[in-house]
Amino acid sequence: MSRPASTSPRRRPGGRTARTRRLVLDAVLAELGEHGYDGLTVEAVAARAGVHRTTVHRRWRDVGGLLTDVYDAASGDDWQPPDTGSLEGDLVALNQEVHDALTAQPSVVGALIAASFRSERAAEAQRRLWEGRYDRSEAVVERAVQRGELARPVDARNLLLSATAPLYHQLVLLGGAGDPGLPARAARTAVLAAAAGAFEVPPAGGARPARADG
Amino acid sequence: MSRPASTSPRRRPGGRTARTRRLVLDAVLAELGEHGYDGLTVEAVAARAGVHRTTVHRRWRDVGGLLTDVYDAASGDDWQPPDTGSLEGDLVALNQEVHDALTAQPSVVGALIAASFRSERAAEAQRRLWEGRYDRSEAVVERAVQRGELARPVDARNLLLSATAPLYHQLVLLGGAGDPGLPARAARTAVLAAAAGAFEVPPAGGARPARADG
Structure with missing residues (x-):
């Protein structure tokens, strides 16, 4: 219910922009899980994602922008609640x-x-x-x-x-x-x-x- | 239930040590409420409490020590759950x-x-x-x-x-x-x-x- 694990913007499965976003947001989650908020930097995220630092800066600006987009990507996924019959x-x-x-x-x-x-x-x-x-x-x-x-x-x-x-x-x-x-x-x-x-x-x-x- | 508002160590109502502790821990709560964790410093707490900085450093060491003692003082209070009859x-x-x-x-x-x-x-x-x-x-x-x-x-x-x-x-x-x-x-x-x-x-x-x- 609260898991923003899938950050894939599935409605746009292809496209370089969507692919970059997925790489970057997955890197945010991985960095956050390993180092916490204090270890989260635009530089580390860019390096982990294999994306140029200036691209990350331009599109997400800072750590707050990256975190916000992690949530927004999760909000836009196709999650549905379980349907077990009771x-x-x-x-x-x-x-x-x-x-x-x-x-x-x-x-x-x-x-x-x-x-x-x-x-x-x-x-x-x-x-x-x-x-x-x-x-x-x-x-x-x-x-x-x-x-x-x-x-x-x-x-x-x-x-x-x-x-x-x-x-x-x-x-x-x-x-x-x-x-x-x-x-x-x-x-x-x-x-x-x-x-x-x-x-x-x-x-x-x-x-x-x-x-x-x- | 979760309110550590009273940090007074009531079992030792007098005494200079107890009084200093109360002043310092009340200052921690006030600083925290006003400035949050990032604004919490030993210096600001000492100044607000009117206690010498070295006294605070010696007894509580750092912000972690101050926070821990806020909780410990609250844990040692005489709080009891309500007794309304139902x-x-x-x-x-x-x-x-x-x-x-x-x-x-x-x-x-x-x-x-x-x-x-x-x-x-x-x-x-x-x-x-x-x-x-x-x-x-x-x-x-x-x-x-x-x-x-x-x-x-x-x-x-x-x-x-x-x-x-x-x-x-x-x-x-x-x-x-x-x-x-x-x-x-x-x-x-x-x-x-x-x-x-x-x-x-x-x-x-x-x-x-x-x-x-x-």
Whole structure:
């Protein structure tokens, strides 16, 4: 869900510009994973990508520009949320993606998150990426409603935030090691809460629920 | 819950050493809130605290030492989780503390979290602080069990992480503005999930639940 691993602009698979971008952004991720934000320089990225330094400077200007484009490239990819046939299955798979991204070594996503505390432009681009990911993930909740798994309208975004938040909290802020049971546990918690009405939205019109259905 | 605002070592209310420590650590928090990690220097802290620079250097050595002691002082305070008489009330109050700390201006806690991505020593001290806070907060769950609010044994830590994680995720990583409804919403979600069995632990001995009680 948060993994910007594929930076390939797939809609333009060919072309020298697209190829250069892919080489450069892959180099940013590799440098960041190995050396962190403090070791990230336009020079090192250019050398690793095999692209002339002035090309990188001209097109991305600085480290902030490179980081922003890593997020923007990921935002423009064709990622879609898992579709396993059940709400819980989809949330487990989604959480597994987050878990794998946050525990990968070298931790590119961890380094990107750390970088977002250094560069306001990177922070904004990261928020746009996550916003897009959560937006697409609402399909998971819509499908569950269509299948009749969720009886009443729910706030899809709140459900998704609730399901995924423990992963980010435990693996990023609390600095925990990977926890193989966490993706399923957090998904199941959200599903049980949803079944108990935690994410229900009041009916349109702002009136309180009439409770005619129990 | 995460607020290390009071750095006073209350067990030693007097004494010149304790007074100096309080002055210096308060100056660290003020400098951090105003200028962030990059603006934090031993010199600025000493000047703000009105303490000689060599005293600060001798006792705390560097910025990493100052940050570590901010966390250690907070870890040693007399913070206790709220006791409102109900599980949901306690969790709402706990989440409100987290919400207020994360949305305060200047954001000292936000600056401390950002600093933890710069200094591994600060990150470790922050983990110790949070570990201690969650540890003390387990009393909230124990009281709920004693009151009969939770029928079966639950994993207190998982319940607390689930209740608080959305606050950290939305306010720190997703960079959201304060959300007045969030503390109560996240607390209620955790309570509903708990009632539905999300945090149950298997009985001692490792056997599966016999389900004699339903």
